[in-house]
Amino acid sequence: MDYTMSLSVEADPFSAEETDQATPLTLRPIPRISIQAFCLTGEVAEVIDRTGKDRRVAKVHLIVRSGSIADATEFYRSASTPNLLILETHDEPQDLMDRLSGLAEVCDPSTKVVIIGHYNDVALYRELIRAGVSEYLVAPINLADVIGTISDIFVDPSAKPLGRTIAFIGAKGGVGSSTLAHNISWALSETFENEVVIADLDLPFGTANIDFDQDPPQGIAEAVFSPNRIDEVYLDRLLTECSKHLSLLAAPSSLERVYDFDAEAFSPIVETAQRTAPTVILDIPHGWTSWISTTLARADEIVITAAPDLANLRNAKSLMDALKKLRPNDAAPRLILNQSGVPKKPEISASDFGSALGVKPLATIPFDPPTFGKAANAGRMIGQLNPKHPISQTINQVAFALAGRREVQGKKKPKLAAIFSRFTSKKK
CATH class of the missing domain: 3.40.50.300 (P-loop containing nucleotide triphosphate hydrolases)
Structure with missing residues (x-):
């Protein structure tokens, strides 16, 4: 796999300005899952919000919130995490890994995580995938990026059944x-x-x-x-x-x-x-x-x-x-x-x-x-x-x-060695 091409904005066949019609029509409908997104910029929030209106995502329960990874971590101390968590971040690579370490302590084992970052860094991408993050997207993103990523995770014919x-x-x-x-x-x-x-x-x-x-x-x-x-x-x-x-x-x-x-x-x-x-x-x-x-x-x-x-x-x-x-x-x-x-x-x-x-x-x-x-x-x-x-x-x-889910109150923190094992990785 050419990681440089997968992260390059120029290599993206869909521009950020394109509308719903740009989404590949061959994608199958996304199953009944819950998705929550924490966004820092209006541009990313707007794309994810438009994603929820696409016909291929009609059965998805999508919530878009404003906030950082730290905000998400605090929020999920008293709430269960969804099937898919989308997080936008401006953090530099090392800070990002530290933030995710804290998030993993409150994340349910079955939750998949997609990161939207602002660093086109191949080493960071590889480290995130090894850690169990399902995908790393580089902003700016478009509708095709989001729907395609969700489809890769939940509709992949070679993947295990969702339910x-x-x-x-x-x-x-x-x-x-x-x-x-x-x-x-x-x-x-x-x-x-x-x-x-x-x-x-x-x-x-x-x-x-x-x-x-x-x-x-x-x-x-x-x-x-x-x-x-x-x-x-x-x-x-x-x-x-x-x-x-x-x-x-x-x-x-x-x-x-x-x-x-x-x-x-x-x-x-x-x-x-x-x-x-x-x-x-x-x-x-x-x-x-x-x-x-x-x-x-x-x-x-x-x-x-x-x-x-x-x-x-x-x-x-x-x-x-x-x-x-x-x-x-x-x-x-x-x-x-x-x-x-x-x-x-x-x-x-x-x-x-x-x-x-x-x-x-x-x-x-x-x-x-x-x-x-x-x-x-x-x-x-x-x-x-x-x-x-x-x-x-x-x-x-x-x-x-x-x-097999954690209690949202009175839970014990996991040992550091087991933190990232909570994220369910998507095989590349």
Whole structure:
């Protein structure tokens, strides 16, 4: 790669004055990601602001702020960082590396960073890329620079899928796996302001549309029965917006047809969804079919919901054993104990339940019909109705654990040797 050419302003085929039409039309739409920019000059801020109005960036949640890297560092001490952070700087090379060292202490591991600098320095470029910064652009920049850079990071066909899949399944029917999947999905989308897609895979009896008070005319059934049509554009038409950062691929919840699927039936849908959003939640019905085992085997994370009784323990153990064979190199599924403390009902303690499975429960949620019933009847999540409720707080803690994200308060500073490893590098 010719680094000199990549940094040279003269080598740029698009001038700073050119408009949206100059952007290469071959670029695919940017997926549902969150981008925040801290700009020092009006020229850079104006270009990034125009970027947010481009049709290829229509699904992106973009915020442009005025400020330096130091301002960004201070801001993210009490806020989660986005999927992509764009930072303009006038700092000289050594000062820039020092500033980024401080930023890395408050930056989430999954956040990618693009620097817009004012030094056309090949050595600096190489040092930033080695440190894990995704790209370094030299001002002045134009619309094509910004959209092209975002596309290289998030739409590169050779890159890993953008979205992590988290599959929820109940050890037994009626233990609240779907309810927790929906509440945790909402918490993930609100807490981190990142896009979340829920796929309700229980086609005959799915409840996501009820829980979110939605009645979409189409959803996942259209996708699963038309596998040859599935791409990002088609899937986007099937999604229903539940909130600012949360979209639903709803089940028809109808018995007008029989839903028999082969092992790969949902694979194209999941793979396409992963290219469009950072987090994909799979709400899987209780059962054991070829497509359920295949979907679970390929998920990035699995959450088993169980009630603290003997039947649930037996089923959870069976699931754990089967998944260990299917995923020998992956971590064990997470366990959530739900409906704990039912009056007069004997139950197995959380410690004994987890010990029998060889895992520590991620959370124990009490039996609270009034709270869950009120939320269900209102078509709202518990966090929407009462964010201070203890169950809301527990759900938020589960969301942090599943996201692998840092807490924004009370966090410990990392050792200097690990600072830049927080940035996720884009391979050149």
